[in-house]
Amino acid sequence: MSHKPFNFRKNVREALDNKQLRGNLRFAMETMIRNRKNLFNDPERLEHLRETSSAIRSKSLALLPRLLEKLEQNCHQNGIKVHWAETVDQGNRIVLDILNSRNVKRVVKGKSMVSEEMHLNRFLEKNGIKPLESDLGEYIIQLAGEKPSHIIVPAIHKNKKEIAELFHKHIPDTPYTEKVEELNAIARKVLRKHFYEAEAGISGVNMAVAETGTLCLVENEGNGRMCTTLPQIHIALMGIEKVVEKLEEVPPLLELLTGSATGQRMTTYFNFITSPRKPGEKDGPSEVHLVLLDNGRSTIMADKQLYETLKCIRCGTCLNHCPVYTRIGGHAYGYVYPGPIGTILTPQMEGVDKTQSLPDASSLCNACAEVCPVKIPIPDLIRRIRNDSKSSSGKTKGSGSGRSLMESAVWKGWALMNSKPELNRLGMKAGSLFGQYLPKTGPLGKWCNIRSMPVPAKKTLHMMADEEGVDRD
Amino acid sequence: MSYNQNKPDTVYFFGTCLVEGLYPEVGMAAIKLLSKAGVRVVFPRGQTCCGQPAYNSGFPEEAKKVARHQISLFPEDHPIVVPSGSCAGMMKVHYPILFAEEPDQSEIAAFSERIFELSEFLVRIMEFRLADLGDPVSVTWHSSCHAAREMKVIEDSKSLLRQLHNVSLVDLENEQQCCGFGGTFSVKQPDISAAMVRDKLEAIEKTGASEVISGDCGCLLNISGAAEYLKSSVKCRHLAEFIWERTHES
Numbered sequence: 001m002s003h004k005p006f007n008f009r010k011n012v013r014e015a016l017d018n019k020q021l022r023g024n025l026r027f028a029m030e031t032m033i034r035n036r037k038n039l040f041n042d043p044e045r046l047e048h049l050r051e052t053s054s055a056i057r058s059k060s061l062a063l064l065p066r067l068l069e070k071l072e073q074n075c076h077q078n079g080i081k082v083h084w085a086e087t088v089d090q091g092n093r094i095v096l097d098i099l100n101s102r103n104v105k106r107v108v109k110g111k112s113m114v115s116e117e118m119h120l121n122r123f124l125e126k127n128g129i130k131p132l133e134s135d136l137g138e139y140i141i142q143l144a145g146e147k148p149s150h151i152i153v154p155a156i157h158k159n160k161k162e163i164a165e166l167f168h169k170h171i172p173d174t175p176y177t178e179k180v181e182e183l184n185a186i187a188r189k190v191l192r193k194h195f196y197e198a199e200a201g202i203s204g205v206n207m208a209v210a211e212t213g214t215l216c217l218v219e220n221e222g223n224g225r226m227c228t229t230l231p232q233i234h235i236a237l238m239g240i241e242k243v244v245e246k247l248e249e250v251p252p253l254l255e256l257l258t259g260s261a262t263g264q265r266m267t268t269y270f271n272f273i274t275s276p277r278k279p280g281e282k283d284g285p286s287e288v289h290l291v292l293l294d295n296g297r298s299t300i301m302a303d304k305q306l307y308e309t310l311k312c313i314r315c316g317t318c319l320n321h322c323p324v325y326t327r328i329g330g331h332a333y334g335y336v337y338p339g340p341i342g343t344i345l346t347p348q349m350e351g352v353d354k355t356q357s358l359p360d361a362s363s364l365c366n367a368c369a370e371v372c373p374v375k376i377p378i379p380d381l382i383r384r385i386r387n388d389s390k391s392s393s394g395k396t397k398g399s400g401s402g403r404s405l406m407e408s409a410v411w412k413g414w415a416l417m418n419s420k421p422e423l424n425r426l427g428m429k430a431g432s433l434f435g436q437y438l439p440k441t442g443p444l445g446k447w448c449n450i451r452s453m454p455v456p457a458k459k460t461l462h463m464m465a466d467e468e469g470v471d472r473d
Numbered sequence: 474m475s476y477n478q479n480k481p482d483t484v485y486f487f488g489t490c491l492v493e494g495l496y497p498e499v500g501m502a503a504i505k506l507l508s509k510a511g512v513r514v515v516f517p518r519g520q521t522c523c524g525q526p527a528y529n530s531g532f533p534e535e536a537k538k539v540a541r542h543q544i545s546l547f548p549e550d551h552p553i554v555v556p557s558g559s560c561a562g563m564m565k566v567h568y569p570i571l572f573a574e575e576p577d578q579s580e581i582a583a584f585s586e587r588i589f590e591l592s593e594f595l596v597r598i599m600e601f602r603l604a605d606l607g608d609p610v611s612v613t614w615h616s617s618c619h620a621a622r623e624m625k626v627i628e629d630s631k632s633l634l635r636q637l638h639n640v641s642l643v644d645l646e647n648e649q650q651c652c653g654f655g656g657t658f659s660v661k662q663p664d665i666s667a668a669m670v671r672d673k674l675e676a677i678e679k680t681g682a683s684e685v686i687s688g689d690c691g692c693l694l695n696i697s698g699a700a701e702y703l704k705s706s707v708k709c710r711h712l713a714e715f716i717w718e719r720t721h722e723s
């Protein structure tokens with residue numbers, strides 16, 4: 001996969017300097033946090049729901065190969081054609097082949113993070129097909145030529161004014177307006193036309209039910225339903241981890257997904273897609289395809305700690321609650337998945353060598369783990385990825401690439417200092433005598449960017465305790 | 474919790490490295506509070522750091538070495554009281570994870586069971602009562618991440634403050650949001666960390682309180698360092714020191 005050279009430090013600086021972005025983000029995130037909190041106002045019930053959902057996701061992963069087989073069988077029986085893609089390239093090819101063999105030129109798309117992972121739009125455009133994004137947020141960033149900055153609200157970094165300017169500039173005969181209803185109406189008008197004309201619709205899948213061969217799609221705008229029912233061909237894209245065994249496992253996951261994502265008890269639309277149009281039915285596509293993408297997921301699955309990454313239901317609430325994400329926004333993360341989930345998923349998909357210091361972009365404050373609806377221990381997984389980045393015997397792609405002799409030596413020295421009390425005493429003493437004369441370079445320099453130098457105490461606690469006669473054994 | 478029924482007569486005190494080198498008066502205040510609450514406090518020699526810096530930085534072997542050294546210094550079955558939610562969280566929640574693959578993991582888990590954060594121990598185990606001798610003052614409270622989300626002891630800390638009848642506690646906006654310290658995070662991602670501590674300072678200033686109280690020296694070091702650098706008037710104090718000063722007869 002090709003990316004612009006990734007420079008996290010630079011991205012962070014630019015994002016932090018962008019006052020508008022920080023204002024937009026702060027306002028939006030605080031609203032989403034509040035809505036979620038208002039909805040989940042019974043902590044005990046929430047905890048119970050999280051336990052249940054976490055168990056469902058764990059079980060689904062434990063049974064993954066079997067469930068996928070079952071899903072394929074049942075989809076097949078229902079008339080949905082299933083395609084397997086091990087890599088992003090294969091996934092893109094599959095989609096293109098379906099479109100080309102049916103001579104499709106006009107495509108509408110619903111929101112799909114897997115399609116972002118595949119860079120599907122870019123690929124199709126190169127091959128002469130320009131899909132139109134029909135989710136309002138996705139439509140906005142498509143106009144702006146940008147990538148989503150949030151997995152639920154892709155255009156969250158844009159405010160009304162910026163959207164008004166985009167519409168005015170890119171949609172012919174559109175007067176400048178900042179009125180939300182008017183902006184909505186403008187987008188609706190443009191999109192309607194495309195829905196009627198499109199020959200194929202592409203969508204994501206929030207979860208698939210193995211026992212019934214059902215694809216579930218959650219959305220608020222109705223565009224997902226349009227994409228999956230109006231055009232003659234529907235292509236659904238899904239990561240292989242999104243399967244559950246039984247229909248009865250959908251409601252708890254759904255409740256947590258919508259509640260965590262937007263604070264809604266239920267989204268406006270919830271689509272169950274179980275087959276193409278049947279004889280006698282008035283609408284629906286004549287063909288439904290399901291593309292199942294692996295793209296490194298099998299490797300993640302094989303690790304007995306990191307597999308938990310795949311429990312994710314992409315609710316985005318870890319982003320909303322993350323003190324890092326809310327300050328730098330999604331684009332700074334450089335890849336498709338931002339925020340805490342991106343911090344664990346991206347290095348595993350792309351390799352820790354490619355993602356540089358991304359795993360360091362967490363103060364391990366645990367805010368994400370506290371809200372994650374399926375209880376992914378995100379901070380523990382971040383630590384694990386940090387370990388792998390420093391160790392050539394790690395299992396994450398690119399393991400050992402973050403290792404430097406200097407840093408290893410520093411930590412060895414630190415361990416020695418802190419396991420040999422005599423050395424520690426000496427160190428502390430030196431600190432209290434000479435601490436204030438230390439040069440402000442290296443880590444200390446970075447500390448002093450915004451803070452004054454720590455001043456070591458004249459006496460350590462050990463010294464004070466001795467003076468005051470505290471019991472020592 | 475097994476200690477709840479009968480109050481122990483002796484506890485160990487684990488001072489933490491930040492208290493040892495930078496905030497010894499916090500450690501002394503904590504020891505005195507514990508004594509006042511009615512337990513004998515043993516502060517074993519040779520203790521250093523819980524090992525969290527290496528644990529969070531990708532060096533688990535180094536973290537284990539340091540952790541093992543601490544564990545060896547607390548041989549008796551006394552509770553171990555720690556004046557920091559973060560270090561207590563490391564020793565209680567993370568040692569069992571760190572040593573999960575080791576042959577002696579069950580002994581380590583038993584050690585972790587004995588860990589208490591200071592205010593948790595004072596409130597839940599010792600049922601400590603305070604009489605405020607200080608002047609009227611209004612303060613605000615910053616929850617450290619691990620005191621809140623790992624040790625879950627914020628209510629204990631605040632309940633101590635609430636016992637002080639001359640102290641009014643002003644709510645802090647985003648009280649439980651990270652201040653940007655995060656140990657090595659503050660120097661590995663200095664720009665993000667700086668943005669976080671700036672916001673924290675702003676929120677504290679907005680309360681109009683004369684001091685911000687917290688239970689973790691890491692946060693205090695971070696917030697007070699930034700306050701000094703940015704010439705803010707915000708003052709920071711550790712809960713133990715604040716309480717001790719207001720409740721002992723001088």
Ligand code: SF4
Nearest residue numbers: 312313315316318372
């Ligand atoms: S990691 Fe958890 S909180 Fe984050 S998007 Fe996935 S399910 Fe939601």
